Amino acid sequence: MAEKMELNDIEVWDGNYAASQALRQAQVDVVSAYPITPSTPIVESYGAYVANGYVDGEFVMVESEHAAMSGCIGAAAAGGRVATATSSQGFMLMIEVLYQASGMRLPIVLTVVNRAVASPLNVRGDHGDMYAGRDSGWVQIDAFNAQEAYDLTLCAFKIGEDMDVRLPVMVHQDGFVTSHTAQNVKPLQDDVAYNFIGKYQPYEEMLDFTKAVTYGAQTEEDWHYEHKAKQHKALMDSRDVIDRVFAEYKELTGREYNRVEKYFMDDAEVAIVALGSAVETARYAAEELRAEGIKAGVVAPRCFRPFAFDGIREALENVKAVSALDRSCPMGAMGTLFNEVSAALYTNDKRPIISNYIYGLGGRDFSVAEAKRIFKEQKAHADAGHLTTPIQQFSGLRGPKLGFFETKRGN
Amino acid sequence: MAITSIKNLKEFSTANERFEGAHLLCPGCAHSMIVRELMNCTDDNLVIASNTGCLEVSTAVYPYTSWDTSWIHIGFENAATAASGAEAMYKARKRKGTLKDPDAPVKFVAFGGDGSTYDIGFQWLSGAVERGHDFTYICLDNENYANTGGQRSSASPIGANTTTAQAGRFSYGKKEKKKDMVAIMAAHGAPYVAQLAPNKWKIMAKGFQKALETEGPCFINTVSACTTEWKFDPKDTIHVTDLATDTLMFPIYEIIDGHELNILYRPKNIIPVEEYLASQGRYKHLFKPENKHVIERIQKDIDAKWEYLQRREEARV
Numbered sequence: 136m137a138e139k140m141e142l143n144d145i146e147v148w149d150g151n152y153a154a155s156q157a158l159r160q161a162q163v164d165v166v167s168a169y170p171i172t173p174s175t176p177i178v179e180s181y182g183a184y185v186a187n188g189y190v191d192g193e194f195v196m197v198e199s200e201h202a203a204m205s206g207c208i209g210a211a212a213a214g215g216r217v218a219t220a221t222s223s224q225g226f227m228l229m230i231e232v233l234y235q236a237s238g239m240r241l242p243i244v245l246t247v248v249n250r251a252v253a254s255p256l257n258v259r260g261d262h263g264d265m266y267a268g269r270d271s272g273w274v275q276i277d278a279f280n281a282q283e284a285y286d287l288t289l290c291a292f293k294i295g296e297d298m299d300v301r302l303p304v305m306v307h308q309d310g311f312v313t314s315h316t317a318q319n320v321k322p323l324q325d326d327v328a329y330n331f332i333g334k335y336q337p338y339e340e341m342l343d344f345t346k347a348v349t350y351g352a353q354t355e356e357d358w359h360y361e362h363k364a365k366q367h368k369a370l371m372d373s374r375d376v377i378d379r380v381f382a383e384y385k386e387l388t389g390r391e392y393n394r395v396e397k398y399f400m401d402d403a404e405v406a407i408v409a410l411g412s413a414v415e416t417a418r419y420a421a422e423e424l425r426a427e428g429i430k431a432g433v434v435a436p437r438c439f440r441p442f443a444f445d446g447i448r449e450a451l452e453n454v455k456a457v458s459a460l461d462r463s464c465p466m467g468a469m470g471t472l473f474n475e476v477s478a479a480l481y482t483n484d485k486r487p488i489i490s491n492y493i494y495g496l497g498g499r500d501f502s503v504a505e506a507k508r509i510f511k512e513q514k515a516h517a518d519a520g521h522l523t524t525p526i527q528q529f530s531g532l533r534g535p536k537l538g539f540f541e542t543k544r545g546n
Numbered sequence: 547m548a549i550t551s552i553k554n555l556k557e558f559s560t561a562n563e564r565f566e567g568a569h570l571l572c573p574g575c576a577h578s579m580i581v582r583e584l585m586n587c588t589d590d591n592l593v594i595a596s597n598t599g600c601l602e603v604s605t606a607v608y609p610y611t612s613w614d615t616s617w618i619h620i621g622f623e624n625a626a627t628a629a630s631g632a633e634a635m636y637k638a639r640k641r642k643g644t645l646k647d648p649d650a651p652v653k654f655v656a657f658g659g660d661g662s663t664y665d666i667g668f669q670w671l672s673g674a675v676e677r678g679h680d681f682t683y684i685c686l687d688n689e690n691y692a693n694t695g696g697q698r699s700s701a702s703p704i705g706a707n708t709t710t711a712q713a714g715r716f717s718y719g720k721k722e723k724k725k726d727m728v729a730i731m732a733a734h735g736a737p738y739v740a741q742l743a744p745n746k747w748k749i750m751a752k753g754f755q756k757a758l759e760t761e762g763p764c765f766i767n768t769v770s771a772c773t774t775e776w777k778f779d780p781k782d783t784i785h786v787t788d789l790a791t792d793t794l795m796f797p798i799y800e801i802i803d804g805h806e807l808n809i810l811y812r813p814k815n816i817i818p819v820e821e822y823l824a825s826q827g828r829y830k831h832l833f834k835p836e837n838k839h840v841i842e843r844i845q846k847d848i849d850a851k852w853e854y855l856q857r858r859e860e861a862r863v
Binding site: 164165167191192193195196197198199201202205206207208209210211212213214215217231232235335337341342343344345347348349350351352353354355358362 | 611614615619620631632634646647652
């Protein structure tokens with residue numbers, strides 16, 4: 136039996152430590168992992184729990200991230216709770232197996248500390264890795280601070296392991312800004328946290344020999360399509376379970392989570408849509424601009440996947456101008472978040488003016504001043520009744536201003 | 547039916563059928579003989595992981611499966627890691643008391659072809675063996691990427707004609723020596739490593755049993771004659787394998803704890819390698835006068851290896 140850890144009502148934890156504590160409290164059966172900056176402290180902390188008897192599961196330190204996720208798959212198919220952590224290049228190396236995990240419907244939890252993807256090599260935070268996972272069939276939940284990294288990692292187990300879901304879940308947090316910034320975090324006591332998640336329920340497990348199971352079969356054009364469609368449906372249907380788990384978590388802790396997080400959106404005229412720690416920066420900026428008379432608001436997809444197409448549409452239908460912020464280089468297209476948000480808005484009669492900002496690549500700081508400037512630009516679009524800038528711009532970039540695509544409406 | 551001893555082939559081959567006859571492997575493929583023998587040589591529960599390859603694509607095409615046991619395939623390279631993960635889960639659940647039948651003996655086995663073992667999955671295998679998981683890895687070595695049509699692998703021998711190291715007017719086929727995987731795995735300090743062949747089925751079954759019974763990571767390289775890419779008549783699989791073991795192209799031996807080498811089969815009459823080479827279309831070009839030196843080289847390498855194995859066995863180091 137693993138020893139319990141006495142926790143204070145308020146602990147000072149960074150995002151990495153918060154995530155590691157959630158893994159410990161979940162009493163994961165197998166952690167199969169490979170360290171990489173900036174998520175390394177998650178597995179180091181976990182190693183300390185193992186060494187000191189706070190965990191009685193297996194801790195398998197493998198030789199690469201591809202192997203880390205491969206080990207997670209083998210372990211999960213053997214019928215127990217499984218988790219790991221990674222970032223950036225490690226995430227990229229894992230990608231092949233991420234698809235296998237979701238295709239086999241294995242509820243693995245992966246804590247992703249977002250980091251830029253080389254080349255050039257960069258250890259700082261951006262969302263290049265998170266975006267690379269978007270078609271992998273995982274639930275992708277985004278934490279904006281250390282408290283959320285803790286809360287949402289606990290929720291991730293409950294969501295993924297739900298018998299109506301049985302899908303792997305990623306919990307994202309921003310590299311360094313969240314992972315290495317110590318904040319006040321209110322943890323649950325061990326029993327409370329474990330009971331919230333509940334005991335792992337094995338399903339079609341390889342260690343029950345009363346029934347043979349085959350994992351990872353081949354399907355060609357006769358069945359592959361049906362399997363993938365079913366997987367997509369499972370991910371879509373996970374929305375209800377996510378809502379239910381968030382409601383239960385609120386009941387337990389008072390902390391509220393929604394698939395679309397809205398801030399000052401009741402009467403907002405201009406809005407920013409963003410992911411990650413930038414959400415908090417944008418919220419702070421919105422609050423300050425409210426004092427200046429600009430009705431600014433912030434919308435944040437708490438779930439990057441399944442994407443809340445309807446929730447985003449509903450949240451933004453009454454604004455005049457909105458900018459979707461992407462912390463990943465779009466490489467020859469509009470940013471992913473811009474595309475997702477635009478698509479949602481296009482299906483509505485009311486379509487706000489929308490633009491796209493790329494920002495914060497490779498850990499470039501995203502400041503309150505920058506967020507305020509973007510809000511003010513939205514205000515200028517709103518007042519003019521059309522875009523006054525190119526549709527896609529780069530915020531905080533040195534050198535000549537970059538902008539792409541002009542609007543064909545409103546002029 | 548329980549296997550308590552390996553008496554005769556007929557009895558052995560009808561025992562404990564957990565690898566079903568229905569599969570899509572080529573007629574004459576040695577893979578199924580090796581896999582069936584592994585599964586027949588134990589009564590313990592089996593968790594089997596397979597790398598992508600001929601065996602995997604031929605035995606688990608939805609909605610069918612040939613595996614009447616727990617079986618998993620993830621990717622080309624990671625069966626050893628899948629087995630590692632499952633074995634770790636077994637240990638964790640046994641400790642925590644969450645197994646359905648905690649007393650039932652379980653063995654973890656991974657299968658890979660030479661493509662996934664010698665090449666693309668080399669790192670995953672090395673990692674799993676270094677970590678000391680209690681599992682047995684069996685390489686079905688047919689010396690080429692047979693599943694994708696006969697490309698070279700680092701297990702392909704010198705002189706073999708493969709689609710990516712072709713014999714032609716300016717080439718005698720593969721130029722490089724076969725990687726010595728058995729030595730590499732022994733150098734990991736694995737407690738049991740062996741090279742076995744399905745024509746010597748009693749020796750093979752005993753080797754499999756030894757590996758399964760040995761705690762820790764065991765590695766077995768099995769010779770799997772490939773009718774399609776070696777180019778011989780499907781009825782000749784065992785004949786070709788006999789030539790492989792009796793020319794010493796594939797010596798049968800084991801290495802215990804990384805150093806104790808035992809030769810498990812000594813041919814009464816060692817056959818010159820020409821006979822083995824002549825039995826397969828992939829070596830046809832070597833019988834042209836300009837390629838005579840390649841055959842000489844192959845024979846020289848075989849002789850040197852046999853000498854080395856005998857001296858290692860004698861030296862007990």
